[in-house]
Amino acid sequence: MTDKRCKVWFYIDQEMEELVPVFRELFAAPELRHDYENVWEWSEGYSGLYQARINISRDHGGSWVEDDEPLPLYNIRPIMFMFFQETLSLEVYKEVAHAISGKLNVTTYWGYITIRGDDSYEDEILGSYPQ
Numbered sequence: 001m002t003d004k005r006c007k008v009w010f011y012i013d014q015e016m017e018e019l020v021p022v023f024r025e026l027f028a029a030p031e032l033r034h035d036y037e038n039v040w041e042w043s044e045g046y047s048g049l050y051q052a053r054i055n056i057s058r059d060h061g062g063s064w065v066e067d068d069e070p071l072p073l074y075n076i077r078p079i080m081f082m083f084f085q086e087t088l089s090l091e092v093y094k095e096v097a098h099a100i101s102g103k104l105n106v107t108t109y110w111g112y113i114t115i116r117g118d119d120s121y122e123d124e125i126l127g128s129y130p131q
Helices: 016-026 090-104
Strands: 002-010 033-036 040-047 052-059 079-083 108-116 121-129
Touching: 002 090, 016 033, 016 040, 016 052, 016 090, 079 090, 090 108, 090 121
Parallel strands: none
Antiparallel strands: 002 079, 002 108, 033 040, 040 052, 052 079, 108 121
């Protein structure tokens, strides 16, 4: 069984927890909460702007780097943004990608993620900001 859905993703050398206030403001999500476990960290909450629950997550690989050691760029894992409601159009994801790119000054990508039954996945990039 496979599951194909829209998402936005980007790379940034910054802790996700530090980005929560930015996401709260950007998506009108004052109750956005951050949490983590041994492999994933995430922020979830309700976006008043989009009238939908959002999930922003990153696989941190199960290992932490000391605070005074910067992550090499090739070790930075993507931050993924997804809505829990799959009925939102690809145009909404493009709007989210544009907003994140402008606010954080990063290249953002939007497209599809296909998750297979064995938990492997494949990204299909449809576009990016800046273009």
